[in-house]
Amino acid sequence: MMRRFAETSLVVATHNTGKLDEFRALLSPYGVTVTGNADHGLPEPEETEQSFVGNARIKARAAVAATGLPALADDSGLEVFDLDGQPGVYTADWAETGEGRDFDIAMERVHRELEASGRPAPHRARFCCTLVLAWPDGHEEVFEGHAAGTVTWPMRGARGHGYDPIFVPEGHEITFAEMDTDTKNAMSHRARAVEKLRACLG
Template sequence: MRRFTERSLVVATHNAGKLDEFRALLAPFGVTVTGNADHGLPEPEETETTFVGNARIKARAAVAATGLPALADDSGLEVFDLDGRPGVHTADWAETGAGRDFDIAMKRVHDELEASAAPAPHRARFCCTLVLAWPDGHEEIFEGHAGGEVIWPMRGARGHGYDPIFVPEGHEVTFAQMDAETKNAMSHRARAVEKLRGCFG
């Protein structure tokens, strides 16, 4: 694993919450973290069929535009009885003409499982892939997963995305019923980030 010795890093996102999360994570290492908006970067089109492929597109685009090392992530929910869908299309399933509506996306998961006639439990996992890219072309990839099952009806009002239908392994409540500290300790992003820290610590 290559050590990260540079002083600046672009996190290839326009998501302010995600940017703040990485700033806090990397603060102990003295790394200055900026985001796409700080450099006037657009969101590149995600045309790959895998999480690593789409994360790589975002990281490479930021490196090419800024000349700085960049970190990008791609994440989503894979439902095994749906052949891994929604997968890389996790956010797309929530798209409407008026923005994203994850209630619609979760209802689609339920409806497609009903149509499949697959018996419960419906095994699933959240996936997060991080790609850390340098201007010389070197890349490090870090993956994290959180296994569990999807349930219906939705339960809980915390979290975001598909959290109200996802019960992690070893628990009886959904991510949306947990406090943030409990969820974040076992989330797919937390597990990927823990591996990423090895480049800095």
Template sequence: MRKFTEKKLLVATHNAGKLAEMRALLTPYGVEVIGAAETALAEPVETEDNFVGNARIKARSAVEATGLPALSDDSGISVDALNGAPGVYTADWAETGNGRDFAMAMQRTWNELEAVQAAEPRNAQFRCTLVLMWPDGHDEVFEGVLPGRVVWPPRGAEGHGYDPIFMPDGHEVTLGEMSADQKNSLSHRALAVSQMIETCFA
């Protein structure tokens, strides 16, 4: 495992929320965090069928474009009874041509579970894969998995994406019903980030 000793890190995301979260987590370690928008970084085409592969594509594209070490992530929800779908296509299921409609994506998920008459509990996992890549091509991979189940109808107006239909194991509320602090303390992304910090930054 390689320690991160550089002073600057490019977080390969155009998501302002993710960028702010990473900046808050890494600033205590003396790292200046910059985002994709600050470098006019284009979003590469994700051609892999797994989270690690797509995260690597994003990290490599960012490193090659800027010469800086880069952090990327790929994440989504995998439903057991749907053979892991939507998985890497989690965001694609919400695409409409005019932006993303996650209400439509959640409805599709439930319809497909009904179509295969999936037994309860309808187990699923939120997965997050982080790839931290250096300019010499070396990378470290971290994966966070939050197990739970799909419930219906959607519950809660907090969070985003598929949160209102996902109930984490050990809880009686969905991610959509949790406060941001509560969700962030147990999320798949929090698990992956804590592994990365412990391994490469602490």
């Protein structure tokens, strides 16, 4: 049975201010005070697992151990089925340049590797998001969300972030990067994972 989150403070284990604001807005109706890694001087732990849930657990457990507070962490990425699930947990790594992340380079790599695979379009893919909510007593709840679709080329749209310009969600003809924010957020992988989290909060 799912444990209800009844605490008043939560660490969201991220340095991403946009993500932090998103969770603050989500949790504000429940009277939860949200802080992030930077508020506690926490470094980003090394993500050494081969799964989204494994890496989310690393981040959540590190924040709990350092603060003694319950913590929420997420790990997310893009799985392209014609690339055997890549980039998957390495979604952000594909964008690393040594001078920060460049997702244009990452998207070009997806296209290049699909071309090299010789597999015909449509190239099915999905965005994945895994949330891990961890308590100081060791209890954890896991919430997963997916957004199915296809990879397209060339890139289209200037909204969104990451791989959004090459991802067309199922049932649509435009990419995430061509959609307005509200439309995208209503169907995104994170929205679906957060919807499951809400059941733990209510």
